[in-house]
Amino acid sequence: NMYENSIRVPALFRHPGRIPAGAVQGAMASMYDVCPTLLDYLGxxxxxxxxxxxxxxxxxxxGEPFADREEVVIYDEYGNTRMIRTEECKYVRRYPDGPDELxxxxxxxxxxxxxxxxxSQAGRIAELQGRMEAWFAQYVRPEIDGARQDVTGLGQLRPVDRPGEGPAYQQPGAET
Structure with a gap:
């Protein structure tokens, strides 16, 4: 699933004398950033x-000034579900037919x-979807594109069963 408690995972780094002890940084980062960071750290x-x-x-x-990124994109390891997250909002797209989330x-x-x-969110959705699609156009390899794979896990096909109302929460076979 793409809920915050699953994707917003803390990272701990320790190197006495180099990384300040006890420092807390709230910048958005992604697992995609780990390799470039380690290479940079090692020179x-x-x-x-x-x-x-x-x-x-x-x-x-x-502990130096850091230009925080505007967005984080998650894809493929979650099957046919893709997500773009900013500090203010998150857009989740399930291919091919949803249900989607904002x-x-x-x-x-x-x-x-x-x-x-x-x-009232149509403009925001269009903007986020456009940014996400541009990211995928640049980085995805079509032959292993997770949005085109047959995924059957409940968390990939629709939001997991949580209290809520509306079509995005309706589970198959549930009475409405």
């Missing part, structure tokens, strides 16, 4: 001919009110 160059998706967050580890992470941090069907 090694990025591999030639490799299009690494992530970027280094070494300044954040060292969460206001500021006003609804527990993700209880899916705003995907809210007409």
């Amino acid at each position: 090694l160059p990025m591999p030639e001919g490799r299009d690494l998706v992530g970027g280094s967050f070494l300044p954040a580890l060292l 969460w206001d992470l500021v006003g609804d941090p527990d993700e209880r009110e899916n705003r995907i069907d809210d007409p």
Whole structure:
């Protein structure tokens, strides 16, 4: 699933004398950033001919000013589900036919009110979907594109069973 308690995972780094002890950094990062960060930390160059998706967050580890990224994208390891997350919101797209999700992470941090069907959010949804699709156009390899695979896990096919109302929460075979 793409809920915050599954994707917002803390990372701990320790290197006495180099990484400040007890420092807490709230910047958004992704597993895609780990390899570039470790290479940067070790003073090694990025591999030639490799299009690494992530970027280094070494300044954040060292307690230096860090330009936080605008968004984090998650894909493929979750089958036919893709997500883009900003500091304010999260858009989840399930291919090919949904149900999709839009969460206001500021006003609804527990993700209880899916705003995907809210007409006032149409512009935000279009913008996030466009940014996400542009990211995939640049980085996905079509022959292993998870959005095109046959996935049967409940968390990939639709939101997991949580209290809520509306079509995004309806489970197969459930009475309405």
